[in-house]
Amino acid sequence: MDKLRIGIIGLGWFGEIHAETIMGVPNLELAALCTRTEDRLTALGEKFGVEKLYRDYHDMLADPEIDAVSICTMWDQHTEPAIAALKAGKHVFLEKPIASTVEDANKIIAASKGAKGILFIGHIVRFNPRYRMAKQAIAEGRIGKVVALSSRRNIPAAWTPTILNKIGPIVGDAIHDTDIMLWLTGDKIVSAYAQTVDVRGLKHPDIGQTMFRFAGGATATLETVWCMPTQTPFDIDERMSIIGTEGIIHVQDTFPPLGIVDANKLHSPDITYWPMFDGVRGGALREEFNYFTSCALSGSTPKIGVPEDAAAALQATLAAEESARTGNVVRIG
Incomplete structure (x- = not known):
């Protein structure tokens, strides 16, 4: 075939x-x-x-x-x-x-x-070349042991009213950064603490701020704001810093990789995840489907999009949501 x-x-x-x-x-x-x-x-x-x-x-x-x-x-x-x-x-x-x-x-x-x-889980950020390069640098030992991570994944309010009636920002979006942090560290998350802010009175809060502790001692903070002002000139403000004992990596996938000024405002559309060219999507999502197809046709077990990894990210973000509801640090066994 x-x-x-x-x-x-x-x-x-x-x-x-x-x-x-x-x-x-x-x-x-x-x-x-x-x-x-x-x-x-x-x-x-x-x-x-x-x-x-x-x-x-x-x-x-x-x-x-x-x-x-x-x-x-x-x-x-x-x-x-x-x-x-x-x-x-x-x-x-x-x-x-x-x-x-x-x-x-x-x-x-x-x-x-x-x-x-095969079963493949679509954690698309692993196919973003910036994070893949960060993973490679860490694997080569270039920044030593990872001791702290921080991320930002914020999007305009216009995108989210319908979504927030189905899923909150921590599980909905911070799960991307959670998965990447688990991947970059090769470690387990052992505790979660989070706070949320309800801005618009929807089913789920608009803002989630999360902190994780890893088994190896590293800490992480994750910011997810789903209510940036409508006039925000970019579709996503996505960043991550990885601090090691011997170096630092900073990932940025936000304004201004591409700026388009029209009669309305300055736009900075997605050029990473699923940009449209001549009616067909490219970017990380196409790379993800290429990988899935290659594994399926060759009978290979995927090494990216592994279900157990996806379950670990889900468990951590659900623990963070529980922490936000209760005000307590949630331990992950």
Whole structure:
């Protein structure tokens, strides 16, 4: 087999971005789409020229011509389709967070053991070349032992009202930095403390400030603000500092890598994660799909997007959310 036929389960905004990305991956064929919303299914079927359209993912999984699935449902709806897809022998690209509870994450991991297909968790930041370069420098010993980390991942308020009624900023976004910090240190998080700020009265607070302690003694602080002013000229303010005993690494993926001034304001659009060129997405998301496809076609077990790593990041961020609710430091056993 030299091409993987993939279907997408869940066609919200990110499911559509997945489809736009898959169209640019040579060894992937977008073969099927699935959502319960009939008009959305019809519209995206027409947009991408996909004939196999399903309203029930079980019907998609029963199709022997589908080799793999991308699951882009909400995080609390990951468990059943992921397990069903693994049992059906499909390769599974599961968006982060792996699940909404550690228990469900463990169920998904258990289902992947001995499964015919691979299970890959879409922690996209690992495919950002800046963090990959940081990982390489740390592995080479260039900054010594990591003793402190700090991150910022802030986005404009206009993006988030709908999202904040589904997921909060710590699990929704700080989980990216949590995963990267676990990856860079190769360590475990043993405690979490967090505070949140409710600005707009939505289901989840707009701001999360988190602190982690690692087993090896390092500490980390994570800032996640989902209510930057609407006139903010960039889509994301993303930064990380890694301080070692012998050096420092600073990662910045924010304004001004690209500035576009039009009649309204200065814009600095994403050029890293899923930039659009001629109707097809590129960037880190395409690299992620390239990696997933390569692993699936070669029968290799992924070394990035490992389910156990994703579960560890989920456990830490859920502990941080518990800390914010209770005001207590939460120990992670």
